[in-house]
Amino acid sequence: MSKSKVKKGFVQGIKDQFPTKVLVLIPIAVGINLVGGILASGLKLPLFLDMIGTYISAALAGPWVAALVGLLTNVFLALVSNPVYLPYALVSIGVGLSVGFMMRAGLFNKIWGVFVIWIVSSVLSAAIAGTVTVFVFGGATGATGASVVTATLIAVTQRIIASVFASAMIQNLADRAVALVIAYIILKNIPKRFRSQYSLDSMVQADNDED
Amino acid sequence: MSEKSKQAAKSKSKKTSSYVPIDSPIDRLHPMIKIYAIFCLGIGCAVFPFLWLAYSVVVFLFFVAWKAKMLTKFAGFITAFAIPITVMLLFIQGLYSPKNVTILADFGFAKLGLEGVLYTFKTVGTLLVFLGSFYLMTTTTYPGKLVTAMQDAGLNPKAGYLVLASLNVVPQIQRRIAVIQEAQTARGVEVTGKLKTRFTAFLPIIGPTVMSSLIDVQERGMTLEIRGFGAKGVKPSSLTELNVSPAEKAIKRVLVTFLILCIAFAFSWAIFTRVR
Numbered sequence: 001m002s003k004s005k006v007k008k009g010f011v012q013g014i015k016d017q018f019p020t021k022v023l024v025l026i027p028i029a030v031g032i033n034l035v036g037g038i039l040a041s042g043l044k045l046p047l048f049l050d051m052i053g054t055y056i057s058a059a060l061a062g063p064w065v066a067a068l069v070g071l072l073t074n075v076f077l078a079l080v081s082n083p084v085y086l087p088y089a090l091v092s093i094g095v096g097l098s099v100g101f102m103m104r105a106g107l108f109n110k111i112w113g114v115f116v117i118w119i120v121s122s123v124l125s126a127a128i129a130g131t132v133t134v135f136v137f138g139g140a141t142g143a144t145g146a147s148v149v150t151a152t153l154i155a156v157t158q159r160i161i162a163s164v165f166a167s168a169m170i171q172n173l174a175d176r177a178v179a180l181v182i183a184y185i186i187l188k189n190i191p192k193r194f195r196s197q198y199s200l201d202s203m204v205q206a207d208n209d210e211d
Numbered sequence: 212m213s214e215k216s217k218q219a220a221k222s223k224s225k226k227t228s229s230y231v232p233i234d235s236p237i238d239r240l241h242p243m244i245k246i247y248a249i250f251c252l253g254i255g256c257a258v259f260p261f262l263w264l265a266y267s268v269v270v271f272l273f274f275v276a277w278k279a280k281m282l283t284k285f286a287g288f289i290t291a292f293a294i295p296i297t298v299m300l301l302f303i304q305g306l307y308s309p310k311n312v313t314i315l316a317d318f319g320f321a322k323l324g325l326e327g328v329l330y331t332f333k334t335v336g337t338l339l340v341f342l343g344s345f346y347l348m349t350t351t352t353y354p355g356k357l358v359t360a361m362q363d364a365g366l367n368p369k370a371g372y373l374v375l376a377s378l379n380v381v382p383q384i385q386r387r388i389a390v391i392q393e394a395q396t397a398r399g400v401e402v403t404g405k406l407k408t409r410f411t412a413f414l415p416i417i418g419p420t421v422m423s424s425l426i427d428v429q430e431r432g433m434t435l436e437i438r439g440f441g442a443k444g445v446k447p448s449s450l451t452e453l454n455v456s457p458a459e460k461a462i463k464r465v466l467v468t469f470l471i472l473c474i475a476f477a478f479s480w481a482i483f484t485r486v487r
Contacts, residue, residue, distance in 0.1 A: 084342065
């Protein structure tokens with residue numbers, strides 16, 4: 001499998017990851033992301049929980065699919081509720097890619113691996129979200145909870161960038177932990193029959209059959 | 212568009228996007244022109260060194276919103292975004308920006324600096340142009356039309372499918388989640404009360420929703436494959452067709468000229484201030 005991939009080159013390698021069964025998984029994963037967020041706010045939980053679909057698609061179909069799921073989730077949010085979400089697509093893409101590569105490396109099968117995924121995806125999303133907040137919005141996006149925390153931190157520490165990152169970090173660590181646990185439980189319960197059709201080997205096999 | 216398809220669009224768009232089907236010149240405009248407008252106006256205002264341009268464009272956007280019969284909604288969106296972010300940024304940048312040299316006012320615990328205030332208004336102005344024009348685009352463009360326009364401009368049909376399918380899937384999953392939530396409450400799962408109770412309610416609702424959605428994935432995949440979705444070497448046709456009128460070409464030219472002028476001015480201004 002790896003041999004045929006090297007031959008095809010990087011772009012073709014990515015394109016190969018998008019046969020129809022993956023393509024139809026993407027909108028559903030976007031839907032799971034959004035519904036997780038809607039349900040979390042419906043139950044008045046203090047978290048977003050809007051990354052469950054990204055985690056599931058990363059585990060089933062790999063990093064590039066997960067990145068696309070993240071991008072589309074934010075495009076959807078921008079189209080439907082508020083254009084402010086659009087620049088934060090970078091966060092979703094970053095998380096999708098990093099989690100996808102870590103899962104492919106097999107980290108999701110071990111408890112310490114899940115822990116590593118949690119820390120890396122939280123730190124990465126805090127870093128990207130902080131960068132977007134500072135450079136696109138100047139430090140705050142409005143009167144949200146995170147913005148108030150940021151403002152308080154700035155008033156105490158007098159440092160804008162560090163405060164934005166700290167507030168993003170607090171938010172992300174809690175949120176990603178819960179989302180990961182939920183994704184983990186769901187993935188453990190997905191029937192093997194369904195999971196196996198997304199394993200990379202079988203997908204390359206199917207592609208070769210088509211040709 | 213015939214009356215029937217319009218009605219279909221109306222009932223469909225209720226949940227799937229923020230599109231409001233009102234017939235207006237803005238609604239009829241080619242979607243690619245609107246996308247051009249977002250980028251040309253937005254980038255133009257972002258590079259332009261003075262504040263007044265961005266705010267003039269915002270006034271112009273209000274005019275466009277009036278033309279699109281969306282004035283109250285648009286005004287609501289702009290105020291709901293602009294006021295909180297201006298207050299927050301005045302606090303963050305005005306009081307604590309490291310660039311602050313000229314002091315406007317001294318509050319004792321912090322000093323209000325001119326540079327931070329200018330930065331705030333520059334950022335808010337640019338954001339208003341970007342987000343305002345994006346908001347107008349989404350509220351006046353039927354998603355199907357938008358995707359067709361983007362496919363005409365070279366977007367992969369599979370990517371177009373992804374956008375449209377996502378828009379359709381979400382209300383579907385929402386209906387499913389409502390059914391599952393009802394079933395779980397009937398069984399005795401508490402969805403209100405203490406934080407811990409609400410947390411434990413999350414999994415029994417999201418779990419079955421995800422599982423049944425994944426079954427849906429397989430069905431969709433088969434349905435699409437049967438209809439030749441993955442076929443190679445064929446040019447797919449589309450239900451919606453779009454043409455660019457001469458007037459729209461002229462609008463496009465004006466927008467591009469605006470962008471070029473803004474960039475040229477920003478460059479010469481940067482050189483001018485450096486020489487001086």
